[in-house]
Amino acid sequence: MIGAFVGIFEAQFSQCFWAHEEAALGLWTDCGSSLQVALLDMNKTEAESLMQTLTKQYGQERLLFLHCDVEQEEQVKAAFQKTMDTFGGIHILCNNAGILNESTWEKMISVNLVGVIRATYLVLEHMNKLKGGQGGVIVNTASLAGIGPLVSCPVYTASKHGVVGFTRAMSAASALSGYGVRVNCLCPGFVQTGLFSNIPARLGPFSHLKDGTQLLVEKFGIVNMSQVVEAFFELVTDETKDGAALLVFQQERKYMPAVSVTD
Numbered sequence: 001m002i003g004a005f006v007g008i009f010e011a012q013f014s015q016c017f018w019a020h021e022e023a024a025l026g027l028w029t030d031c032g033s034s035l036q037v038a039l040l041d042m043n044k045t046e047a048e049s050l051m052q053t054l055t056k057q058y059g060q061e062r063l064l065f066l067h068c069d070v071e072q073e074e075q076v077k078a079a080f081q082k083t084m085d086t087f088g089g090i091h092i093l094c095n096n097a098g099i100l101n102e103s104t105w106e107k108m109i110s111v112n113l114v115g116v117i118r119a120t121y122l123v124l125e126h127m128n129k130l131k132g133g134q135g136g137v138i139v140n141t142a143s144l145a146g147i148g149p150l151v152s153c154p155v156y157t158a159s160k161h162g163v164v165g166f167t168r169a170m171s172a173a174s175a176l177s178g179y180g181v182r183v184n185c186l187c188p189g190f191v192q193t194g195l196f197s198n199i200p201a202r203l204g205p206f207s208h209l210k211d212g213t214q215l216l217v218e219k220f221g222i223v224n225m226s227q228v229v230e231a232f233f234e235l236v237t238d239e240t241k242d243g244a245a246l247l248v249f250q251q252e253r254k255y256m257p258a259v260s261v262t263d
Ligand SMILES: NC(=O)C1=CN([C@@H]2O[C@H](COP(=O)(O)OP(=O)(O)OC[C@H]3O[C@@H](n4cnc5c(N)ncnc54)[C@H](O)[C@@H]3O)[C@@H](O)[C@H]2O)C=CC1
Pocket: 002, 003, 004, 005, 006, 007, 008, 009, 040, 041, 042, 043, 068, 069, 070, 071, 096, 097, 098, 099, 111, 141, 142, 143, 144, 187, 188, 189, 190, 191, 192, 193, 194, 195, 196
């Protein structure tokens, strides 16, 4: 999991990660009897404190923390190699690292979109059945802003539309090429995390549109982290899901089919 230490997926461990272990393990024949997790993140401070808690709860042998910035190709490559060396395989990748700051928009594209593409291509070196891998599933964290515009955040919106588009095309490319790797994306609404704080400052040149964003928050409500985690596992364990965009609202979750230009 990349981008693992604060926010949406921090809850994954305390709430339901291992509750889904059996279903996840059932997908591949070479997994052994337990789910092991490598957490890749650039935030060392948060990592150290969460790792202490997690290792107490689940045991050191099932967890690995690797410092890794998704903007740095060599770091991502080395982190996947270390995961392979430690656990013997990679079957699930969650590309979750993301930032929101409309002022530093080139960096936002670099982390939110280029980072997802980079990690996907690098992990395929290990997962791809044509290269000796066992196949697997990739889940990219996009956003509702990957489906429709978040007006106060044009570049964030572009980065997340990019993630949805990449997911759908990569899924089809993988299937047609025989890689044995499914690719899906999660599109949550607003979730109470660090990224969803100090919003006016994050909107940069569009901070004057903050009231419109607040209206959207009131309209959509706040999604619980556990709802996002459940949706993540649906995309991992349901083998019929490939190229899917799963929208996570406060009251429900639903799939958003790609628009066909020939309809
Ligand atoms: N909070 C929200 O309302 C929503 C968030 N999302 C998406 O969910 C994902 C997670 O966001 P949150 O948990 O809310 O944010 P967060 O800021 O709480 O957590 C983001 C995590 O990504 C890591 N990260 C950031 N840049 C990185 C980099 N260059 N390399 C490696 N790790 C990096 C951070 O250290 C942190 O652990 C993001 O992709 C975000 O766009 C999607 C919809 C709604």
